[in-house]
Amino acid sequence: DAxxxxxxxxKVTETGTPVTLRCHQTExxxxxxxxxxxxxxxxxxxxxxxxxxxxxxxxxxxxxxVSRSKTEDFLLTLESATSSQTSVYFCAISVWEGGTGELFFxxxxxxxxx
Amino acid sequence: xxxxxxxxxxxxxxxxKNCTLQCNYTVSPFSNLxxxxxxxxxxxxxxxxxxxxxxxxSNGRYTAxxxxxxxxSSLHITASQLSDxxxxxxxxxxxxxxxxxxxxxxxxxxxxxxxx
Numbered sequence: 574d575a576x577x578x579x580x581x582x583x584k585v586t587e588t589g590t591p592v593t594l595r596c597h598q599t600e601x602x603x604x605x606x607x608x609x610x611x612x613x614x615x616x617x618x619x620x621x622x623x624x625x626x627x628x629x630x631x632x633x634x635x636x637x638x639v640s641r642s643k644t645e646d647f648l649l650t651l652e653s654a655t656s657s658q659t660s661v662y663f664c665a666i667s668v669w670e671g672g673t674g675e676l677f678f679x680x681x682x683x684x685x686x687x
Numbered sequence: 688x689x690x691x692x693x694x695x696x697x698x699x700x701x702x703x704k705n706c707t708l709q710c711n712y713t714v715s716p717f718s719n720l721x722x723x724x725x726x727x728x729x730x731x732x733x734x735x736x737x738x739x740x741x742x743x744x745s746n747g748r749y750t751a752x753x754x755x756x757x758x759x760s761s762l763h764i765t766a767s768q769l770s771d772x773x774x775x776x777x778x779x780x781x782x783x784x785x786x787x788x789x790x791x792x793x794x795x796x797x798x799x800x801x802x803x
Contacts, residue, residue, distance in 0.1 A: 577730075615691065615776070615793030616731075663730055673719055673738070673780075674789055678730030 576600050577679040579664050585685045592651040594682045596664030598644075604667035604674065605647040607631075607639065609660040610681075616663065622647055654686045689714040691779050691794035699800045704767055708797045710760040710777030718780040718789055722751050722762050725774045725796065734762070734775075764799075772801045 576599035586592050596605060607619040608631075618631030620639040628639050636658060640648045651658055662682045667674035691712045700706050712720070719738045723731035735744045735751040737760070743752045748765045764771055774796040780789040 613795060615778075615795050617793070618791070665730075673736055675733055675736060676721075676731075676791075678732070680730050681728070 577664060577666060577677060579662075579679040579682045581682060582680065583683045585687065586654050587687050588655055589653050592654050592684065592686075594649040594662055594664075594684070596647045596649070596679060598647075598666055600666075601644050602666040602668060603644075604669075605641065606665040606667070606676070607637075607647065607649045608663045608665060608678075609633065610663060611660050619649065619662075651684075654684075656686050658684065659686045660684060689779070689781060689790070689792040691777055691792045693775075693777050693794040693797050695797060696795075697798040697800070699802060700767055702767055702769060702801050702803050705763065705765050706767060706799065707764075708762045708775050708777075708799070710762070710779075710794060712758050712760070712777070712779045712792070712794075714758075714779040714781050714792050716782045717755065717758075718782040720751075720753055720760050721778040721780070722749070722760075723776040723778060725776060727773070731776055767801045769801050769803065772799060774798050 578597045580595045606621040608616040610616050617633045619637050622628045622641040638650045664679040665676045694709045721736045722734040725731040734746050734749050737744050737753045750763045753760045776796045777794040779792050783790050
């Protein structure tokens with residue numbers, strides 16, 4: 574258990590509304606990630622962070638923004654949700670040992686955009 | 688383009704039987720290959736991580752193999768249990784210039800169902 578908590582776990586919202594998902598970790602790991610998981614696709618990286626206020630885009634970042642004002646919290650924001658953003662969102666952290674970063678995932682946040 | 692392909696997409700076996708899942712990849716430059724187990728409604732959990740120099744690695748009843756020459760990996764499950772019912776995801780990491788940021792490519796997973 575890497576001490577990762579995602580909230581909310583489930584959310585239903587309407588097109589055009591803003592949504593923020595929160596990822597909280599208890600172990601002060603430097604690297605945090607947001608992924609989305611959709612049927613027929615492997616997990617895809619949205620954004621990642623390598624420290625407080627240090628973030629970068631992943632492969633599917635359009636329509637998403639992130640913020641990391643504290644080591645323990647990484648927020649994912651959908652400024653204006655669309656139906657194509659209906660997905661399961663996973664937060665992950667990297668724990669580095671021997672030059673390899675092992676990923677630990679949260680339990681996921683299921684978002685439905687109507 | 689980096690790609691990871693897994694087969695079969697789904698598999699149903701009887702409890703107690705063995706099974707093997709396959710992963711083929713085209714990822715360069717290769718850093719490591721990982722297998723994850725994802726129970727329904729949960730996040731993925733790491734089973735094994737193998738680097739270029741490792742060709743087999745075990746975690747209990749799970750044994751992963753890696754052939755870096757043919758770019759293939761397999762996950763063998765021995766004496767399956769009902770709790771092995773899950774999706775198994777192959778993930779291949781490419782080396783990148785910045786330490787701490789590996790570029791991961793995820794397969795779509797194999798859905799394994801164990802029936803009593």
